Amino acid sequence: STQPGLVPGKAQVYLCNRPLWLKFHRHQTEMIITKQGRRMFPFLSFNISGLDPTAHYNIFVDVILADPNHWRFQGGKWVPCGKADTNVQGNRVYMHPDSPNTGAHWMRQEISFGKLKLTNNKGASNNNGQMVVLQSLHKYQPRLHVVEVNEDGTEDTSQPGRVQTFTFPETQFIAVTAYQNTDITQLKIDHNPFAKGFRDNYDTIY
Amino acid sequence: STQPGLVPGKAQVYLCNRPLWLKFHRHQTEMIITKQGRRMFPFLSFNISGLDPTAHYNIFVDVILADPNHWRFQGGKWVPCGKADTNVQGNRVYMHPDSPNTGAHWMRQEISFGKLKLTNNKGASNNNGQMVVLQSLHKYQPRLHVVEVNEDGTEDTSQPGRVQTFTFPETQFIAVTAYQNTDITQLKIDHNPFAKGFRDNYDTIY
DNA sequence: GATTTTTGCACCTAGGTGGAAATT
DNA sequence: TCAATTTCCACCTAGGTGCAAAAA
Numbered sequence: 335s336t337q338p339g340l341v342p343g344k345a346q347v348y349l350c351n352r353p354l355w356l357k358f359h360r361h362q363t364e365m366i367i368t369k370q371g372r373r374m375f376p377f378l379s380f381n382i383s384g385l386d387p388t389a390h391y392n393i394f395v396d397v398i399l400a401d402p403n404h405w406r407f408q409g410g411k412w413v414p415c416g417k418a419d420t421n422v423q424g425n426r427v428y429m430h431p432d433s434p435n436t437g438a439h440w441m442r443q444e445i446s447f448g449k450l451k452l453t454n455n456k457g458a459s460n461n462n463g464q465m466v467v468l469q470s471l472h473k474y475q476p477r478l479h480v481v482e483v484n485e486d487g488t489e490d491t492s493q494p495g496r497v498q499t500f501t502f503p504e505t506q507f508i509a510v511t512a513y514q515n516t517d518i519t520q521l522k523i524d525h526n527p528f529a530k531g532f533r534d535n536y537d538t539i540y
Numbered sequence: 541s542t543q544p545g546l547v548p549g550k551a552q553v554y555l556c557n558r559p560l561w562l563k564f565h566r567h568q569t570e571m572i573i574t575k576q577g578r579r580m581f582p583f584l585s586f587n588i589s590g591l592d593p594t595a596h597y598n599i600f601v602d603v604i605l606a607d608p609n610h611w612r613f614q615g616g617k618w619v620p621c622g623k624a625d626t627n628v629q630g631n632r633v634y635m636h637p638d639s640p641n642t643g644a645h646w647m648r649q650e651i652s653f654g655k656l657k658l659t660n661n662k663g664a665s666n667n668n669g670q671m672v673v674l675q676s677l678h679k680y681q682p683r684l685h686v687v688e689v690n691e692d693g694t695e696d697t698s699q700p701g702r703v704q705t706f707t708f709p710e711t712q713f714i715a716v717t718a719y720q721n722t723d724i725t726q727l728k729i730d731h732n733p734f735a736k737g738f739r740d741n742y743d744t745i746y
Numbered sequence: 747g748a749t750t751t752t753t754g755c756a757c758c759t760a761g762g763t764g765g766a767a768a769t770t
Numbered sequence: 771t772c773a774a775t776t777t778c779c780a781c782c783t784a785g786g787t788g789c790a791a792a793a794a
Contacts, residue, residue, distance in 0.1 A: 366788090369752075373786070406749095454751085470750075485691060511751050512788095519788075528787040531757035572764090575776075579762070612773090660775090676774075717775050718764090725764075734763040737781035752793065762783075769776065 343386075345480050347500045350379040350444055354525060355504045361517040362412050363507035365474075371451030371458065371465050375526045378447040378476055378505065385437030385480070392481045392489070393440060394429040395447055397466050400475040400506050407514035424456045424467025434483050452509065468509040476505050549592075551686050553706045556585040556650055560731060561710045567723040568618050569713035571680075577657030577664065577671050581732045584653040584682055584711065591643030591686070598687045598695070599646060600635040601653055603672050606681040606712050613720035630662045630673025640689050658715065674715040682711050 349355065354376045355363075366372045378395055385391060403414035428450045432439065451465050458465040468474060482496040483489055490496060513519045523532045555561065560582045561569075572578045584601055591597060609620035634656045638645065657671050664671045674680060688702040689695050696702060719725045729738045 532788055738764055
């Protein structure tokens, strides 16, 4: 914790698959939302350093509105179209399943949110907190939160500086019920192993 | 916690799939062990009551030798055959992945050990504690342990009565690298969904 | 009519079965 | 030769994809 250049108590976070996120971001990332919940692809995954190895932390992701607009895909482009629906509804927080845990645990390996699911079903908030409820055709920004907690896992809000929030603009996305931009569809097919069956050259290379 | 007939501080544990365990037990249950690890079938699953909802507990299974014999299947029967190999080696404890957690959590739903794996690979002890290392042709007895812990998850051995152990004789089994008793094989095929392909009437009923 | 959402589907990934043959 | 173990396999379960048609 006394490495040169590091502020004590200040965590460093790196987005693991940033090059892939950037490929999508160039075309305006879209994420499918469904009633039963759909995983993100790419999914959020981080490396973290600068924690106190013996302290305890909760680590979670939330998803907030990235701008005040309702969006529509028209003429091959995303264009703002009226105000965002800001009626608050449903859970938008996903606690990492390893929480709470020690700084040593969180720094040992990649912190991956591959099982986080996005839904448009407002009644899905109770599903073990595995679902984040979003509205279609709105733009969202995921955030990572690192919260130092007491040894019993409870939060101590009286002490300042125990909550750190990290935002990666390249992870912004528009929630959709069906892909709009065919460039995005092709990137999903090319990189998501579960979509391998849709690759043009599938029979050529396997 | 003031239900009639219940001793305060004393947990009650029920084996969930006891009728199935008994079907196997009548024929002397066998469990396959492999290098990469094999799940148990049936697997251990419990309902628990009588915990303090707000106290914290670790819940884990261990597997101990059920008798001092080496066993062999001869003439259609299991017969003792020399002494058990008692050289201590490898991990025989499987902590439930939800540990540590509150009494309320443990009592809310079935506590299932479906992902516990059995292996004969002594070097497999380090695999995230997911593997229990056993010796082939020895008879074993799984046990359930409920340990009240401090709020930070550490054990307090100075206080008595914070460890409770439960043993269900119908869950005894002999570890094997290949099934010996065809009655056991047939019970596995009939009841394990992953073995459905081996059912005689598979094409008739699907 | 046009847009958005839902449903059923073929096609994958990922991994748990016992059988049979090969190995020890 | 015999007993025990390992390896490879076809066949499942379980569930994550985008597509196309249907529904809203």
